[in-house]
Every structure is written in C-alpha cells, then in structure tokens.
Amino acid sequence: MYLELANLIMYGKVREDPILKKLGDVFRRVSDKQDDGHMESDVRDIYDQVYRLLEIATKYGFDGNLWQCYIAYLLASDENPFSVVCEKVGVDHTKEDQASVNEIVKHDMDCFYRLFHYDFTNMEQLLSINCFSLLTHYRSIAKDENTYNKSVSEKVKELAGELADAADGYGFFVVVTDFYKKYGVGKFGLNKAFRWNDSLPDGQGPDGKTVDDQPERGIADGKAACGAELVPITHTSDVSLSHLVGYEIQKQQLIENTEAFVEGRKANNCLLFGDSGTGKSTCMKAILNRYYDRGLRMIEIYKHQFHQLSNIIGQIKNRNYKFIIYMDDLSFEEFEIEYKYLKAVIEGGLEVKPDNVLIYATSNRRHLIRETWSDRSDMSSDELHRSDTMQEKLSLVARFGVSINFSRPSKKEFEEIVLGLAKQNPDLTLSKEDILQKANAWSVRNGGYSGRVAEQFITHLKGQNSYV
Numbered sequence: 001m002y003l004e005l006a007n008l009i010m011y012g013k014v015r016e017d018p019i020l021k022k023l024g025d026v027f028r029r030v031s032d033k034q035d036d037g038h039m040e041s042d043v044r045d046i047y048d049q050v051y052r053l054l055e056i057a058t059k060y061g062f063d064g065n066l067w068q069c070y071i072a073y074l075l076a077s078d079e080n081p082f083s084v085v086c087e088k089v090g091v092d093h094t095k096e097d098q099a100s101v102n103e104i105v106k107h108d109m110d111c112f113y114r115l116f117h118y119d120f121t122n123m124e125q126l127l128s129i130n131c132f133s134l135l136t137h138y139r140s141i142a143k144d145e146n147t148y149n150k151s152v153s154e155k156v157k158e159l160a161g162e163l164a165d166a167a168d169g170y171g172f173f174v175v176v177t178d179f180y181k182k183y184g185v186g187k188f189g190l191n192k193a194f195r196w197n198d199s200l201p202d203g204q205g206p207d208g209k210t211v212d213d214q215p216e217r218g219i220a221d222g223k224a225a226c227g228a229e230l231v232p233i234t235h236t237s238d239v240s241l242s243h244l245v246g247y248e249i250q251k252q253q254l255i256e257n258t259e260a261f262v263e264g265r266k267a268n269n270c271l272l273f274g275d276s277g278t279g280k281s282t283c284m285k286a287i288l289n290r291y292y293d294r295g296l297r298m299i300e301i302y303k304h305q306f307h308q309l310s311n312i313i314g315q316i317k318n319r320n321y322k323f324i325i326y327m328d329d330l331s332f333e334e335f336e337i338e339y340k341y342l343k344a345v346i347e348g349g350l351e352v353k354p355d356n357v358l359i360y361a362t363s364n365r366r367h368l369i370r371e372t373w374s375d376r377s378d379m380s381s382d383e384l385h386r387s388d389t390m391q392e393k394l395s396l397v398a399r400f401g402v403s404i405n406f407s408r409p410s411k412k413e414f415e416e417i418v419l420g421l422a423k424q425n426p427d428l429t430l431s432k433e434d435i436l437q438k439a440n441a442w443s444v445r446n447g448g449y450s451g452r453v454a455e456q457f458i459t460h461l462k463g464q465n466s467y468v
Contacts, residue, residue: 001118002028004111010082010101011108014074019049030126043127050131061153063140065160067132071116072160073152075176079186087189088320090181093174102173109176110169149234152190155183184295188321191232192292194299196312198228228308230299230315241286244279244451245420246413250404254283255290257402261358262291262322268401269346269359277452278406280362281328288324298324309345317354327361346399361400414449415439421458428461435461 002024005015014020026042053066062069082105091102120132162175183189241251254270261267272280288298299312309325316323327342346359409417418439422428428435442457443449 001115004115007111008108009104010080011075011078011105011112013078013080017074019052019070020074022049027123030123039127043129046127046129047131050135053135057138057140060149060156061140062157063138064157065164066135066138067118068116068136068164069156069160071112072163073156075112075163076156076159076179076183076190077186083180083185084319086177086180087184091177093177106170106173109172113166113169113172116163116172149191149232151192152234155179155190184320187230187232188297188316188319191234192288192297193233193236194230194297195233196228196299196301196305196308197231198305198308228311230312233300236288237285238289239282239286240289241283243424244282244286245417245454246409246451247279247283247406250406251283253402253404254287258287258291258296258324261324262294262296264355267358269399270361270402270404271400272360272362272404272406273365274406275408275450276364277447277450278408279451280406282451284326284328284360284362291322295321296324297321298326300326300328303327303330303342306342306345309342313345313354313357316357319356321356323357324360325357327359330361330363331365359400409449409451411440411449414443414454417451417454418457421454425458425462428458430461 001020005020005024008014022045026045030042053070056062056070056073057066060069060073062073082101120136124130124132159175159179162179163172166172166175180189187194241255244251250272254272257267257270272283274280284298288296297316299316301309301312312325342359345353415436418435419432422430422435430438438461439454439457442460443453446456447453
C-alpha cells in the first residue's frame, strides 16, 4: 500500500490522507519485519483507522465495500490541476494524441486500481485480525436520509460501482474523467449548498477538530481546510416549486431568470420581497433543487460577512458551476453600512462580477434600507442635501435587475393554499368544509393569512392523533 501511495504524482495530496498514511506506515513496518514487539500497537493503529472509516461511512451513508467507497471518495474529492480542468473540458478518449498530463494521470490511476483492489488477506493473517474482511462486505444499519449527506453518498457509490467494473488502470482513467465532467470534483461537485464560515482558527475545522483529526476534510477541502472557508451544508430541504401553492407568476419569473443563468445566457440579480411567510425562502430552496443537476450551486451568507464577498467570489469564479450567492431576510437599519460592500460587488466596483455568479436575496422590505420621512425632504437641520441620502439608500435595490413581489394572500387565496397543501397529504380525511373552517380559525389565532400559516396548520393536522 505504501508503495502505491509513494508513486502518486498528480494525486500526490492523497499521500497525506490521514487514514491511508497511517495504514501505509503500519503495513510498511509489518512488511519490512520491523514490527517485533509492536504488534499490539499496530493492531490498535489499524483499529483506529477502521473506526475512522466507519465514521465516514455513517456520515455519507456508505455500505457494501467501504474500502472501495473510500478510495472512490478520495478520487471524487481531490482538487488538483488535472481534475479541475477536467470538470470544465473533459477528456476525449477517442483521440490517440493525448496531452502529457493525461499519461501522468494514467500512471496514478494504475496505482489507484491496485489500491482499490488491495488484498488485505496477508496482513490480516500476520496480525490475526479480520476487520478488513468485514469492511469489504459491510452492511449498514438502515437510516433516514436526513441523517447523512445524501448528495455525496449517491455520487460516491455510483463512482465506486463503476470503478469496480473497470478492468484496469486505463478503465479507472475513463471512469474518473467521465465522472469529473458529469459531476465535477471536490466539495463543489459533491454538494449543492454552502455557507461561509469565517470563524475558524487556522488548521481547525467547523466542528472544532484539527484538520488531522478529520480525514474526510484533509483531501476534500485542500487548503480551504485551514481558516475561513466555504463549508458544505450537508442537509437541505427536498422542497420543489410545486409544493408552493399559488404565486404562479412569481415562480415563473424566478424560473425564467434562473433558467437563463444556468444555460449561460444573460441573467439578472434577483430580489424576492414582500410579506413574511409568503414563500420567498421556499422558492430559493426549490430553485436550487430544480437546477442542481444542471450545475447550480448556492452559497448562503449573512450581512456581517459582506466584506468577505470578494474572497468568496475569488474561490468560485473559475469553477465550472453556476453559483447563486443567497442572502435571506436581507434588510438594513440606518446605522448599518454593510450594504456598501454588496453594492460594490453587484455593480460599481472595478472588478467585474464573474458570469457564473448571481446575487439572489429575499426581504420583507422593498427598498432594503430603512427610510424616514426626513429622507424625503431636501431640507434638514443636519444635512444640506437629504435627497442624496435618499438616492444612496435606493441605489442598492436598483442593482437587482429582477424584483418579484410576494404579497400576503387574500382569504380566498389563503383557502386555496390550504386546500392545495391538503391535497399533497392524502392521509388527511377531513372534508373540504371542515378543513377550511379549522384553517380560518387557525389563521385568526396564528398571524393571519399567509402561506406559512397555512403550512403550519396542515402540520398541526398531521400531528394530531387522528386526521378526522
């Protein structure tokens, strides 16, 4: 094993993967017969790495051959010059005249082929253990999809299955490069949504552990594992636009703009504004799910992080994905100046916003920044030109080319939303009249007419002992 790791060139970072590195060291000592008197410590070291593999299997829902799943995971995660370029342009396997880098990668794939099919039998016999045999025929406990990262799980298991069918290292090369072109590589290829974590000390991950304590991060995130970084959101809602009853015109506007963006056509930054509980945030989650398979990714940031927008864009501008930078419930008080960073990034700074980045925001305020009556007058005791102040406050919303209004529904529209949600839950056996009677009573007690109130009402009914 240690020889295969030592021979890697383009994928040399894999040598530093904590699990492979530790196992390689143990296997080398045993193979070189330098292990006299250390068998117990070697077995302990192996068990520690097996435990780490089981942790990763639980996190990502792996089963079957966990060793092969892990090797596939490393291949899917390793962002190197070849894999990043490959996700953009792919590899034409029909051409005989291949770039020199392809030959280097083929050499690495020969190594990975042997690692993938590594025979642990001799090592198990020497150390009187059987843990690797259990890992290669692992049956996981059935678990809810919300308990593991489904997005990573599905892709890695697909890759592992195709690698298992490959006949040799060249077969690995074909499978891996096709995977990069289809899904991408690294955290952007494996996950759909991210947040900016700017509170990490150098060398520390989001859970407080050091990078060395997180084997799945050392390769997957590369340099980003230290300090501030884009961290995957591992569990996202499966909601679709069809789940949002009503607001058909608004949804169509959002679809048209996002569709143009995903297809590489010109598209505008988008502001969804209006009353609370009308489905603005739900639309954002649904639009991500709708276009994720077509290369859309979403990054959620908060206004105290706006000064980091340039850094965030710098990490994503050259990747083969479309990124929506998402700001939920965006608004500013008079004393908050973070909006100035946002204005510069959207439109106005010297650096042009990349074509693969759009800004989407939701807000209860149409103009985002709090205004006062004094802003509407050119005469004020403390400022000569109050109209300039007003223009400054209005200039932010003007940078959103598409503004979509989500207004509070009328009673009739509220009832249509309730009935639509009830139809999505066939177990609800109440009559239409009973549902509407209870829904209207619920709205009086819980904030009036809105999509959120309607959804909360349906959730209440589902939580009762009986739906009748």
